[in-house]
């Protein structure tokens with residue numbers, strides 16, 4: 001029975017791959033944003049990523065047209081979300097009448113955050129994502145209502161926080177107390193989900209570089225998040241993307257902000273240690 005399910009799983013993947021048109025290497029173009037932020041699109045794989053010698057940004061797998069949109073902020077539709085969040089950053093919210101800027105002065109004061117999150121929070125004894133950290137400031141420091149984890153306002157704010165770290169090398173810590181959470185994330189990455197019995201690794205490790213339907217499969221890195229997706233005409237959070245990928249295997253998914261997706265985010269982020277922060281990136 002188990003064997004049969006396995007065979008079905010690989011058969012389903014094979015069918016999806018056959019519907020594409022073979023394999024295509026990611027390109028070697030150089031991503032320089034606004035003529036000044038020189039990104040690292042390829043880096044040596046961290047030792048715990050055994051499937052690859054090299055980790056590669058999702059940007060290198062996209063078409064020239066999509067790539068071009070990320071090379072200039074005037075062409076990048078994700079920057080509109082960043083601008084909206086800049087206004088929010090200066091807007092008083094909550095019972096204390098404070099804005100983010102009352103304490104953090106400018107968004108640039110948060111440079112470096114995106115490169116090291118998700119991160120272990122000593123006080124809370126848990127791994128926090130950027131979104132959790134923003135809600136902590138809103139509820140505990142400002143007397144405001146939390147934003148929905150995946151609300152447009154939160155995704156905009158996450159895009160702003162990513163944008164001020166662009167070009168910085170991703171360096172997420174996976175040792176110390178974060179270790180068990182990281183291990184849980186790794187476990188999930190290799191778990192087969194849904195009727196199609198597919199794990200993240202079946203697509204993003206075993207078949208990275210191949211075509212799946214009309215899509216060029218990348219390594220599933222998250223250094224470009226939040227990403228502006230042309231298909232959705234919207235900025236998309238990390239957890240939204242994970243949920244979409246799990247849904248495509250016809251499985252039930254975990255809610256945004258759930259411990260499972262936080263663990264998965266920590267693990268996937270660590271697979272990109274050595275690439276640069278690109279958010280908001282542009283994808284199809």
Ligand code: HEC
Nearest residue numbers: 098099100102103104110113133134137138141142157161
């Ligand atoms: C009343 C002061 C205050 C306000 C207002 C405030 N914060 Fe914070 N924020 C803090 C403190 C204190 C910390 C924790 C200390 C630290 O890590 O720098 C923090 C930490 C953070 C961090 C993590 C920084 C890091 O280095 O890990 C982010 C991101 C952040 N705040 C975003 C925001 C955003 C976005 C807003 C507005 C919605 C906001 N904060 C409003 C005081 C504030």
Ligand code: HEC
Nearest residue numbers: 058198199200203212215216217218220221222242245283
């Ligand atoms: C059936 C194959 C399949 C599975 C299984 C799958 N994905 Fe994906 N994923 C895709 C496709 C296709 C895309 C869009 C093309 C691309 O960016 O790779 C994508 C995109 C992504 C992206 C966006 C990458 C970028 O640079 O914007 C991330 C992140 C991602 N997947 C993570 C995951 C995770 C985590 C899992 C497991 C929970 C998973 N995927 C499971 C097919 C899959």
